[in-house]
Amino acid sequence: MQHSAIRPLLKRIGLDDKEVEVYLALLAMKSGRVSAIAKASKQSRSHTYLVLQSLEEKALVSHIESGKVLQFIAEPVHRLVHYAKDREKQWSETQMLLESALPYLQSLTPSLVSPPRVTTLHGIDGMKQVYRDVLLQKDFCAFFNAEVMFNAFGQNVVPLLFGKARLRGRELFVDNAGARRYIKEIPQDDEYEIRLLPTEMQFISEMVIFADTVALFAYDDELTIVKVENQNFADMFQKIFECLWERAPVTKNTGKN
DSSP states (O other): OOGGGHHHHHHHTTOOHHHHHHHHHHHHHSEEOHHHHHHHHTOOHHHHHHHHHHHHHTTSEEEEEETTEEEEEEOOTTHHHHHHHHHHHHHHHHHHHHHHHHHHHHHTSOOOOSSOEEEEEEHHHHHHHHHHHHTTSTTEEEEEOHHHHHHHHSSOHHHHHHTTOOOOEEEEEOSSHHHHHHHHHSOOBTTEEEEEOOTTOOOSEEEEEETTEEEEEEOSTTOEEEEEEOHHHHHHHHHHHHHHHHHSOBOOOOSOO
16 A cells, blocks of 8 residues: 555544544654654644544553653554444444434424425535435335436446445336436336336436425536425325326336346
């Protein structure tokens, strides 16, 4: 690994900028007094002492006391791996607690019927965020143009965001080459089905309807996404979808080219 990659890696496992500098300075010294470590890391003495205490709590640094002088010692570097694993375990436990708390947190926000709640996002990252919110929802339905999706993302957004996760919903596709490619790439089953709109129905936008929300994707220069949270709007667009769904031909896909 290149030397330039070490600092970003240490930050990634949870050390802040000052902890990285102090840790690397001490590592090069193996052991040293606070004043020497501060000089080597270009930090103030008082702040270096606090940083060393933080690193000691992470089990990356220890100290010995000789008389009234503290000598700090860099622990073996494999402690970094243990520290990273501990953080991963803590995050996994925190994630489980957060997931169990979601129903309560959601109950704190009253359902919106009127007026509608409208939020707007922009760009590829905004689209990814909304896709993650809606495409794994059960019973979503959508008007979709696969060709503009391929042009914007450069690849199929479903495996890009969800890997091998299976979708659960129904989609009406604009009939074009992108739709035929998508149908070959993403298998259908009892929980996910695609049908094609009449060839005269051409548009370069998308709409996803789920629960009380309608998400509109405009493939314009800014890649604009508008989310409208309102049960009346969601019900109206759902009924439009159902009318077109009943008239659309069934497509079949075994997941093989």
